[in-house]
């Protein structure tokens with residue numbers, strides 16, 4: 001079961017809670033495939049979203065998930081909102097709650113913003129990414145995709161390769177995957193992957209080939225140019241040469257390894273195009289799974305409000 005009001009991160013979720021969300025995701029997937037409208041029961045609930053950072057996948061899949069549950073999700077377009085007149089975060093929150101909103105989906109550039117919101121509101125808060133901290137629904141959809149292709153996460157070797165330093169996806173995946181028994185390795189340039197990340201229960205290496213050797217899952221991560229305060233590597237072409245994932249490296253991974261990326265992808269930077277488009281790539285199936293995971297999370301949090 002998952003009895004909490006909010007979904008803020010995977011750091012403190014138990015194995016049972018993670019498995020409950022993943023099982024509910026599988027129910028959502030079946031229902032959508034059967035087109036049975038079995039879960040289109042939530043029209044009486046109000047869900048809103050606020051994205052202080054750009055998004056394509058997360059925002060649209062939350063909207064699609066709401067549609068599939070019979071909910072008309074309303075987005076507060078941050079760039080045209082009264083945030084730009086100086087309204088505070090808590091005042092914004094209180095005004096949204098005053099409209100009888102049940103759930104609020106939030107992406108924000110500052111770590112911990114959604115935790116502050118959850119402490120100051122009776123609404124359920126879903127973290128759609130907070131700074132470099134966590135992106136729980138992305139990691140849940142990654143885990144659901146791994147389960148779909150590999151059946152069981154326990155004992156799998158998962159290589160997460162790229163700009164780990166700025167990655168909330170890497171952090172949420174480290175928490176969730178290790179709780180479910182996977183062996184996770186972080187691989188990347190020494191400016192983007194460091195020894196102190198071992199506190200997340202992962203192995204760390206600056207050798208990309210070593211990271212993906214014997215991997216069941218290879219997850220590439222985007223170079224987050226917008227978060228780089230200093231230059232962490234000389235150029236994109238040199239980054240690709242020394243730290244990118246190339247097709248000829250795949251022979252070191254398990255023969256049936258799947259290739260993942262949360263998107264958006266910098267083609268030819270962190271991953272070569274023939275890796276992105278490889279027949280073992282599940283990058284677009286991850287996006288499809290995002291709808292089912294977000295349906296599951298919204299359904300669970302709304303059921304908890306009954």
Ligand code: CP
Pocket residue numbers: 054055056057058059138262263264
């Ligand atoms: N993976 C992900 O969070 O993508 P968006 O930034 O497009 O939502």
